[in-house]
Amino acid sequence: MNLGAHISIAGGVYNIFERARGITAKSIQIFTKSNNRWFSKPYNAKDIEKFHNLKEKYNPFAVFAHVAYLINLCSPNHETEKRSIDALIDEIKRCEQLNLPYLVMHPGSHLGKGKKWGLNKIVENLNYVISQNPDCKVMLLMETTAGQGTNLGYSFEQLKYILEKVKRKEKFGVCIDTCHIFAAGYDISTKSAYEKTMNKFNKIIGLKKIKVFHLNDSKHPLNSRKDRHQHIGKGEIGLDAFRCLMNDKRFSEIPMVLETPKDDLKNMDIENLKVLRSLIR
Numbered sequence: 001m002n003l004g005a006h007i008s009i010a011g012g013v014y015n016i017f018e019r020a021r022g023i024t025a026k027s028i029q030i031f032t033k034s035n036n037r038w039f040s041k042p043y044n045a046k047d048i049e050k051f052h053n054l055k056e057k058y059n060p061f062a063v064f065a066h067v068a069y070l071i072n073l074c075s076p077n078h079e080t081e082k083r084s085i086d087a088l089i090d091e092i093k094r095c096e097q098l099n100l101p102y103l104v105m106h107p108g109s110h111l112g113k114g115k116k117w118g119l120n121k122i123v124e125n126l127n128y129v130i131s132q133n134p135d136c137k138v139m140l141l142m143e144t145t146a147g148q149g150t151n152l153g154y155s156f157e158q159l160k161y162i163l164e165k166v167k168r169k170e171k172f173g174v175c176i177d178t179c180h181i182f183a184a185g186y187d188i189s190t191k192s193a194y195e196k197t198m199n200k201f202n203k204i205i206g207l208k209k210i211k212v213f214h215l216n217d218s219k220h221p222l223n224s225r226k227d228r229h230q231h232i233g234k235g236e237i238g239l240d241a242f243r244c245l246m247n248d249k250r251f252s253e254i255p256m257v258l259e260t261p262k263d264d265l266k267n268m269d270i271e272n273l274k275v276l277r278s279l280i281r
Contacts, residue, residue, distance in 0.1 A: 001246055001251075001252065001256060001276070001277075001280060002026055002027045002061040002062060002252075002253070002254065002255045002256060003025070003026060003027060003215075003256050003257075003258075003273055003276055003277065004020065004025035004026050004027030004028050004029070004060070004061075004062075004255065004256070004257045004258070004273075005020075005023060005025045005028070005029070005257050005258040005259075005260075005269045005272075005273070006028075006029040006030070006066070006257055006258065006259050007019050007020055007025065007028050007029065007030055008030075009030050009031060009032075009033075012047055012050075013030065013032070013043065013047060013051055013098065014047060014050040014051040014054050016028055016030055016063070017054045017055060017057070017058040017060070018054075019266075020058065020060060021058065022266060023266050023269040023270050023273065024270065024273055025060075025257075025269070025273065026060055026061045026062075027060065027061050027062045027063075027255035027256060027257050028060055028062070028063045028064075028257070029063075029064055029065065029066055029104070029212075029255075029257045029259075030063065030064075030065050030066070031065065031066060031067075031068065032065045032091050032094035032095060032098070032100075033068065033091075033094065034068070035066075035068045035069055035070075036068065036069065036070065037068065037070075038068070038070055038083050038086075038087050039086075039087065039090060043094065043097055043098075048097055048098070051098055052098075052099070061255060062101070062102075062255035063098070063100055064095075064100050064101055064102035064103070064104065064212060064255065065091065065094070065095050065098075065100050065102070065103050065104065066103070066104040066105070067087075067088060067091050067103060067104065067105040067106075068087060068091070069106075070083075070084070070087065071084040071087050071088055071091075071105065071106075072084050072108050072109055072111075073085070073088070073107070073108040073121065073122045073125040073126065074107075074108035074109065074110050074113070074117075074118040074119075074121040074122045074125070074152065075108070075109070075111065076110070076111055076112070076113050077111075081121075081125070084125070085125055085128065085129060088105070088129050089129055089132055089133065091103060092129070092133050092136050092138055092140075093133070095136075095138040096133075096136055096137065096138060099137075100138060101137070101138065101139060101211075102138065102139050102140075102141050102173070102175075102211055102212055103138050103139070103140050103141065104141045104143050104175045104212060105140060105141065105142065105143060106143050106145055106151065106153060107119075107122050107142050107143075107145070107151075107152045107153035107158070107159070107162060108121070108122045108151075108152055108153075109149060109150045109151045109152065110150045110152060111150050112150060115152060115158070118150070118152050119152060119158060119161050119162060119165075120165075122152065122162055123161075123162055123165040123166055126140065126162070126166050126172070127166055127167050127168075130166075130167070130168050130171055134168075136171075139170075139171055139172065139173050139211065140171060140172050140173075141172070141173045141174060141175040141211055141212055142159050142162055142163070142172065142173070142174055142175070143174075143175040143177055143180070143214070144156075144159065144174070144175070144176055144177050144180045144181050144184065145177075145180050145184065145227070146179070146180045146183035146184050146224075146225055146226060146227035147183070147184045147185075147225045148183075148225050148226060148227045154180070154184040154225070155184065156186075156200065156201055156204040156205055157204060159174060159205060160204050160205050163205065163209065173209050173210070173211040173212075174205065174209045174210050174211065175210075175211065175212040175213070175214060176201075176210055176212075176213050176214070177213075177214035177216060177259070178213070178214065178215055178216055178217070178218075178237060178241065178242075178245070179214070179216035179217065179218040179227065179228070179229050179230070179235075179237070180214075180216075180227060181197065182218050182222055182236070182237050182241075183218055183220060183222075183223070183224050183225055183226055183227060183228075184223070184225065185222065185223035186200070187222055188237065188241040188244070188245075189222070189236075189237050189238050189240060189241050190240055190241075191240060191244055193241075194240070194241055194244040194245070195244075198248075207250060210251070210254060211254065211255075212254065212255055212256070212257070213245070213251065213254060213255070213256040213257070214256075214257060214258075214259050215232065215242065215245070215256050215257065215258050215259075215260075215272075215276065216229040216230065216232075216258070216259050216260055217229070217230040217231060217232050217233060217234055217235030217236070217237045217238075217242075217260070218230055218235045218236045218237050219235055219236070220236060221236045222236065229259055229260055229261060230260065230261070231260050231261065231268060231271075231272055232258075232260065232272045232275045232276060233275055239275075239279065242275075242276060242279055243279040246276060246277075246279040246280045247279070247280060247281050256276075258272050258273065260272050
């Protein structure tokens with residue numbers, strides 16, 4: 001399996017490869033800039049060249065990005081909405097500079113305006129963003145969410161609505177977060193439950209739309225609607241779900257990354273990856 005983790009870009013985006021080597025990660029997710037700022041200074045040519053040279057040397061299975069958490073494409077606040085659009089356009093350009101295939105994003109939070117309003121606003125703004133980057137190669141991946149607060153994307157039907165309504169359908173895919181779907185009410189904790197949930201996703205959206213997995217156990221129980229990640233096998237989901245996923249040949253060519261809690265020495269990333277690899281038959 002093409003296992004890895006979210007890796008810090010501190011000190012320069014090119015540093016991710018040495019850090020990935022240190023934890024035995026083959027797939028790498030990054031923020032293209034500080035995740036708590038709307039904008040950051042552009043990459044310089046030397047940093048971009050260094051990134052590509054080190055990427056060729058390390059030869060990871062995949063490197064992709066996650067948008068900053070500030071972005072909300074269905075914010076009722078016009079200023080926040082505009083900043084979100086501009087920030088997403090900027091992140092797409094950063095991905096293009098690094099030649100990254102995917103940019104993962106949470107669909108958005110309607111903040112009381114209603115689900116249908118929020119979904120339509122997301123579609124409207126996604127269409128605009130792509131119209132400003134018509135030739136971009138990066139694919140935007142809608143991440144499954146836990147359904148906490150007014151966050152959208154917690155049901156497969158909501159994701160289907162977005163994917164069907166956007167104009168450039170080839171520009172969009174899905175990132176499955178195991179913690180999030182479990183918290184949203186999709187059980188994967190046993191082999192039969194896992195198969196039922198995957199069959200449901202396949203029927204509603206189609207498994208071919210899944211391009212990335214986030215591998216996280218959950219601190220809270222099924223259908224809790226709480227987004228709290230836990231180490232693999234240490235939460236409410238348990239090891240059976242990850243055993244199923246590690247041995248599901250349909251996903252053998254898909255990057256899978258940890259977003260589990262970090263520690264200063266990065267030992268937990270190493271330990272979680274060991275646990276996942278031990279489940280492979």
